[in-house]
Amino acid sequence: MPRFAANLSFLFTDLPFLDRFEAAARAGFKGVEFMFPYAVPAGEIRARLDATGLEMVLFNLPPGHWDKGERGFAALPGREDEFASAVDLALRYAETLGCLRLHCMAGLAAHGATRDAYLANLRLAADWAAPQGVDILIEPINTRDMPDYVLTRTEEARDVIRAVDAPNLGLQLDLYHRHVMQGDVEQAIREFGPLVRHYQCADPPDRGEPGRSVLDYARIFRLIDETDYTGWIGCEYKPRGDTLSGLSWPAACGVTLG
Template sequence: MKFSANLGFLWNELELPDAIRAAKAAGFDAVECHWPYDVAAADVTKALQETDLKMLGLNTRRGDVAKGDNGLSAIPARAKEAQAAIDEAINYAVEIKAQSIHVMAGFSSGPEAHKTFIHNLNYACAAALPHGICILIEPLNHYDAPGYFLTTTNQASHIIKEVNADNIALMFDCYHVQLTEGDLSHRLADLMPIIGHIQFASVPDRGPPDHGEVNFKHVFRIITQLGYKAPLGAEYKPVGPTQDTLGWMSKHA
């Protein structure tokens, strides 16, 4: 197995370039992040070059976090802001050679929200395609993100089919899918043709994958049997120093 360190959670007490270096020292095969925009892209690029790690992906900005935003792209009244966030993400991704962008939908619902999300995803796919960047969409569970527009893998699958672009795919987060749908093995098998990235964390506490209700030894074996070879994203919340939570890696490497 290959693993990617999600630096939105792991080593998040460090500046992003130093977190990249820490991930390399810990034996990760790649890195990914959430919102790197306050860090100079040149500094991130330097750290990636030093460590020979790839940045798998980043997220579009959430919007006004103080007012409760968690993405913009499915909010009808904020399409211009959403597209500005998409442009910003693409420009940053190009500079650091990131492979994908998670376009965050936000808190919304109904037909107009769906229409707006499709419109913005079409915009994102068209803008990202010349750069070889994949656009990802990710269902979030209703415990952590109540009211989020995109909630299930079935909904995501239908959206991906409607957009019908070569560079759109599903971010399959085992943590979110287990809380919302369960049945991880069958969901992975059914959805593998449209999966662009896989993430994991224990359920229900979103800790490292060495405890909780999901047997990740089994899940990782299923992913391998399905032919998925890209690094899996460790997007969990460590309690204490990240370095002290990495015992699981040696068991699954």
């Protein structure tokens, strides 16, 4: 049975960030993920994990100047030193938090992204992460939610993973992004499942709670289980109301959060 991690950048957002850990644990989650931890000292996050017994599942490398429109910079040439510093910082957080998966955002095509820069930076990140037992993940993101993102299709991610050829570089397959960009989510699970180190879920078209309206998540979760996937599924969705009132979906889909 898949395990589900609460994405604290999306869920329980009526609470201060550090208070969301206890809320997630009380709701029944056993793991958490979020986008960026760097505004909070790693030790303070570690204390919340210890207090709740939650597992730290995933977070992102620093994304560059987010407020100025950057969405990662792994594929941007001329930023290699900055990228190396970002990898170092993320790995220090990962060590403190016991996190074994880091998502590396590529960047936007309009900012000058190139495949050569992307491959070189991913090789560096994977090489530095390997001694720590950390996987580096790449994620295709749809261009409706993130216009001009340079990695948008699952096949492109597969080709990048093959080109880098690092055992700890894997695929983060967000089923919502896949549906919006390409559709055929179940076929993607069958075809790309061996590359997947982390799934994320949300329901189209509004990125709400997973259910059985547009995507039949009961069927999808069974399919993931049938692939012998043993990792986590991140709940990176936008609650249609408050987070707790939306947590009827696990029972409706035949799963439990733990």
